[in-house]
Amino acid sequence: MGTSSGSSVAVPTRDEIFELLRAVIDPELGSDVVTLGMVPDVVISPPDSSGRVDIDVWVKLTIGGCPLRGQIKKDIESRIGLHPAVHNVRIEWGEMTSEERSEVMTKARWSARENAADTEVPQSTRILAIASGKGGVGKSSVTVNLAAALASQGFTVGVLDADIWGFSVPRLLGITDRLEAEPVEGSDKPKIIPNVLKVGAGELKVVSTGFLVEEDTALMWRGLMLTKAVEQFLRDVAWGEMDYLLIDMPPGTGDVQMGLARMLPRTDLIIVTTPSLAAQKVAARAADMARRSFLRVAGVIENMSSFTCDHGESYPLFGVGGGQVLADEIGVPLLGQVPLEPSVGAAGDLGVPVAMAPRGSVGFDGPAATVFHAIAQRIIDDVAPPVNMAGCSARMLAAVAAAFDNR
Ligand SMILES: Nc1ncnc2c1ncn2[C@@H]1O[C@H](COP(=O)(O)OP(=O)(O)OP(=O)(O)O)[C@@H](O)[C@H]1O
Ligand SMILES: [Mg+2]
Numbered sequence: 001m002g003t004s005s006g007s008s009v010a011v012p013t014r015d016e017i018f019e020l021l022r023a024v025i026d027p028e029l030g031s032d033v034v035t036l037g038m039v040p041d042v043v044i045s046p047p048d049s050s051g052r053v054d055i056d057v058w059v060k061l062t063i064g065g066c067p068l069r070g071q072i073k074k075d076i077e078s079r080i081g082l083h084p085a086v087h088n089v090r091i092e093w094g095e096m097t098s099e100e101r102s103e104v105m106t107k108a109r110w111s112a113r114e115n116a117a118d119t120e121v122p123q124s125t126r127i128l129a130i131a132s133g134k135g136g137v138g139k140s141s142v143t144v145n146l147a148a149a150l151a152s153q154g155f156t157v158g159v160l161d162a163d164i165w166g167f168s169v170p171r172l173l174g175i176t177d178r179l180e181a182e183p184v185e186g187s188d189k190p191k192i193i194p195n196v197l198k199v200g201a202g203e204l205k206v207v208s209t210g211f212l213v214e215e216d217t218a219l220m221w222r223g224l225m226l227t228k229a230v231e232q233f234l235r236d237v238a239w240g241e242m243d244y245l246l247i248d249m250p251p252g253t254g255d256v257q258m259g260l261a262r263m264l265p266r267t268d269l270i271i272v273t274t275p276s277l278a279a280q281k282v283a284a285r286a287a288d289m290a291r292r293s294f295l296r297v298a299g300v301i302e303n304m305s306s307f308t309c310d311h312g313e314s315y316p317l318f319g320v321g322g323g324q325v326l327a328d329e330i331g332v333p334l335l336g337q338v339p340l341e342p343s344v345g346a347a348g349d350l351g352v353p354v355a356m357a358p359r360g361s362v363g364f365d366g367p368a369a370t371v372f373h374a375i376a377q378r379i380i381d382d383v384a385p386p387v388n389m390a391g392c393s394a395r396m397l398a399a400v401a402a403a404f405d406n407r
Contacts, residue, residue: 009085011053017042017080021057023265024075027387028068029108030123033059033076036104040094052087055080062104064095071385075266078296119234119263120191124387125158125242127267128298128379129260131290133282135251137272138303140168141344141353143248145369148356149376150244151202155386158194158245161208162256164229169248170210173197174351179211184238191238199356207237230256234263243386254289261295268298268384270335273326275305276319280326287330298383299335300327301375307340308367335383336375341368 012020021039022032033039038060045054057076061069077089096104121127130143143159151157161169170176175197181190194205209229239245247267250256260267269290273283283300290297302323306316317340327334338344343363347354354363355372363369380386 009051011047011051011085012044012055012083014042014044016083017044017055017057020079020083021076023079024072025123025266026068026072026108027124029062029104031108033072036107037100038096038104047085048087050087052085054088054090055086056090056092058092058094060094060096060100062096062101064093069093075296082296120237120239121158121234121245121264122239122241125239125245126384126386127245127247127264128384129162129247129249129257129267129269129295130272131249131257131269131286132251132272133284133286137274138338138344139251139272140172140248141348142270142272142301142303142338142372143246144169144172144348145344145353145355145372146376146379147204147244147246148199148353149373150246150379151199151204152356152373153376153380154201155243155380156202156241157204158239158242159204159206159208160230160233160245160247161206161210162230162233162247162260163250164209166250167208167210169206169208171351172348172353173204173206175206175211177211179207181236182238189236192233192236193238205239205242207233230259231263244384257289257295265295268296270298271300271326271330272303273300273322274318275302275316275322275337277322277325278319280322280329283322283326284329287326297330297332298379299333300330301335302337304340305337333383335378336371338371338375339367341366344368 018034018039021034021042024033025031026033026036026038029036039057040060041058043056045056047053057080059072059076061072073091076091080086080089130139130146132139140163147157147159159169159173161167175195177195179192179195181192184191192207194207195211197204197206247260269286271283271286273280287297300323304318305323306314306320308314323334323337341354341363343366344354347357347363350362352358352361354366354369355376357364357369
């Protein structure tokens, strides 16, 4: 018998499992489930013949029927499931007593204040980082089009161009305004105000080094390392309320991803790949990096899928099937296949992504725009639903806050 690959991987300790669970945020309470005391116990089974273990996690919800239960379950399963020595994750649900509940609310309030200094990204913001194994596959195009599609549904969507030196977001969105830093209430340092772009009923809040030129603001950035620059964007930008934050990742660097994992462990990755089967090895590297930084991969988008000419004939110029192969390999859904379409590039050059192109203009209603809107819908419905602040514990938290303030 050969050596099984599983037996060489160390079984996680109880402490390590709790550490992984710290990445699971109760978005309403704005803190992680461990800090909030929502995980009273974790039990690790003895290893099976392949050296892998089952994990039982006890979770106490503030309210049994909390609508976030599904999301918390998914997050717990995906975080712990990422550990190579974990076979099964089981969750036992419980409900807090009213005493425990009020204790959690106090903790949530406290930790919300504690965490405020770390990043300016609100806890209720869903963070999606658009990454790939290699350059030029369409990360930036996907980022701006998804952002536009989400905003067109009324959401406030941040766009962070983490490609510090190779930025393309300003051109793709047709924004040239410099970023200004302004004094902000509650902070001793001035904060950078993002550029705002209205899209339908929603808006984009856009930040890129492309907007930073000379003068006051540039001083803050001079000589910064790549990772430091991204950290600074997360800390020193007055993002304000946001439903989503989309991050256009630079090609091929693991550093930025690691930094992101440290600062915003709840970030979900979306991996962009081309349909070529040969590209999958490279794309899988991005997924592997995600695994090592314990970020969740939320799905794969295949870009530059077959080109359809005016006569309706399809030409798979860059191969066929790569997106599905990669998605299967990582075990995540293929969120969509964006066709190769000249208007995607043309609209980018005009500074109006096809997914927000006004009626009658280049790309509007084209196949690529349709796919971008469908992917956005999937994100909203299933992959990363917006955090509904009208939910159970948020309402209670507001009530507690009001009571505190009345004192
Ligand atoms: N679906 C598409 N159809 C046609 N052209 C596309 C499509 N997607 C992207 N492109 C074009 O391909 C080029 C690369 O796209 P983009 O800049 O979005 O990739 P990227 O992965 O962000 O690249 P980099 O690694 O350099 O940051 C651009 O010229 C863009 O207009
Ligand atoms: Mg790019």
